[in-house]
Amino acid sequence: MSxxxxxxxAEDQSMVREAxxxxxxxxxxxxxxxxxxxxxxxxxxxxxxxxxxALLDIEMPGCTGIEAAAQVHKVLPAVKLVVLTTFGRPxxxxxxxxxxxxxxxVKDAPAAQLAAxxxxxxxxxxxxxxxxxxxxxxxxxxxxTEREREVLRAAADGSTNAELAAALHLSQGTVRNYLSxxxxxxxxxxxxxxxRTAREKGWL
Amino acid sequence: MSxxxxxxxAEDQSMVREAxxxxxxxxxxxxxxxxxxxxxxxxxxxxxxxxxxALLDIEMPGCTGIEAAAQVHKVLPAVKLVVLTTFGRPxxxxxxxxxxxxxxxVKDAPAAQLAAxxxxxxxxxxxxxxxxxxxxxxxxxxxxTEREREVLRAAADGSTNAELAAALHLSQGTVRNYLSxxxxxxxxxxxxxxxRTAREKGWL
DNA sequence: ACTGCCGGATGACAGATGTCATACGGCGAA
DNA sequence: TTCGCCGTATGACATCTGTCATCCGGCAGT
Numbered sequence: 001m002s003x004x005x006x007x008x009x010a011e012d013q014s015m016v017r018e019a020x021x022x023x024x025x026x027x028x029x030x031x032x033x034x035x036x037x038x039x040x041x042x043x044x045x046x047x048x049x050x051x052x053x054a055l056l057d058i059e060m061p062g063c064t065g066i067e068a069a070a071q072v073h074k075v076l077p078a079v080k081l082v083v084l085t086t087f088g089r090p091x092x093x094x095x096x097x098x099x100x101x102x103x104x105x106v107k108d109a110p111a112a113q114l115a116a117x118x119x120x121x122x123x124x125x126x127x128x129x130x131x132x133x134x135x136x137x138x139x140x141x142x143x144x145t146e147r148e149r150e151v152l153r154a155a156a157d158g159s160t161n162a163e164l165a166a167a168l169h170l171s172q173g174t175v176r177n178y179l180s181x182x183x184x185x186x187x188x189x190x191x192x193x194x195x196r197t198a199r200e201k202g203w204l
Numbered sequence: 205m206s207x208x209x210x211x212x213x214a215e216d217q218s219m220v221r222e223a224x225x226x227x228x229x230x231x232x233x234x235x236x237x238x239x240x241x242x243x244x245x246x247x248x249x250x251x252x253x254x255x256x257x258a259l260l261d262i263e264m265p266g267c268t269g270i271e272a273a274a275q276v277h278k279v280l281p282a283v284k285l286v287v288l289t290t291f292g293r294p295x296x297x298x299x300x301x302x303x304x305x306x307x308x309x310v311k312d313a314p315a316a317q318l319a320a321x322x323x324x325x326x327x328x329x330x331x332x333x334x335x336x337x338x339x340x341x342x343x344x345x346x347x348x349t350e351r352e353r354e355v356l357r358a359a360a361d362g363s364t365n366a367e368l369a370a371a372l373h374l375s376q377g378t379v380r381n382y383l384s385x386x387x388x389x390x391x392x393x394x395x396x397x398x399x400r401t402a403r404e405k406g407w408l
Numbered sequence: 409a410c411t412g413c414c415g416g417a418t419g420a421c422a423g424a425t426g427t428c429a430t431a432c433g434g435c436g437a438a
Numbered sequence: 439t440t441c442g443c444c445g446t447a448t449g450a451c452a453t454c455t456g457t458c459a460t461c462c463g464g465c466a467g468t
Contacts, residue, residue: 013290018315019223022230086217111222147445158396161424174446180426190426190454192362192396351415365455378416384456394424394456411468417461425454431447438441 004031011057038062043071058085073100080121090136091202103127142203143185151178156195208235215261242266247275262289277304284325294340295406307331346407347389355382360399
């Protein structure tokens, strides 16, 4: 029989992470050789443990699972990458794919798909929910410019224009211009809705 | 040896739910006899399976884990209730306790605490993170009135005053008044921040 | 009976926000 | 090279939001 598949688990909530480890531990051909709770610890852990497949949550402190995926893909392209997330946002799927991910799973999929995905990516397959893929393709690319995203991100907590201007070293008028164009591109009526829909689409 | 502890798991994300089941399945004295993905299925499942301990996530469709806890506590007070949540919001802890919960765990606690909590509540103990308990007591009770909460909740998605007024059958001025008092009670500067901090404290 | 609080409302006002026209320098594509 | 887009900025304008004073009816405590 072939040697076991070495898996790294990156997920910030320990209880979930260890539970997933228990789940994968039930599989004979899979071994969880490393667990990390932060995105910025992924690369070194992958290196140290000779990982075959990295399972990456998106929302993590340090850096996102998508950024971690990009780092790993760049220096160790042979390592297979499975992105695992709570939110099936089309924009997330798109960025995950651009970062070199081999699979994209949402956490409300059946647990059996996790081990299945690990085996499939190792066999060279890609695993993507067809519905989500369709949604990602249907909605097109992120229409926001980098600067617009930054301003929107900064505005998300309810900061005022003056605070945004100070924080981003811009004039207050410029901040309003960016928010205005973002609002128009997203076809919404104010900054709060803009933040909301940008988040929802994974564009933020 | 005593019979195994019968546990119900309520959590909407299947992957997490099944992973937690796998984790608890490793314990000899614990048996997961039921799994549900919605809050409003908890009560009947508890009844049907003669559950000893119910593990309830807060964020669920149907109704929240806290509401489900209240229902179970009312009709089957002998069933022990463990509330499990992603967010350690003091207000959540408070409402969970008021709903009759015996334990309150956050998902970024170590996985070992889950089984430990199950055993402890069955032994009549209560399990609460001391830091969180302190925070819950320190910040006092929710200062918002029911109506203020409603308006704030409705305003969370970026709706304008006119829309809020229409949705809640209020005059536009009244909506503004409620938002204004909420903003003052929360000591913030606009509705977006008010929504944010109310959420954070679990007051929404 | 009186006081206070809640839900609900109005009007006036100041300040924040969103829109629009316009401008300039840089940079990449045609 | 010219066109278009991005980043940045200004000023003017209309509308939205937040505050405040004030009012009413109802209901719970004292």
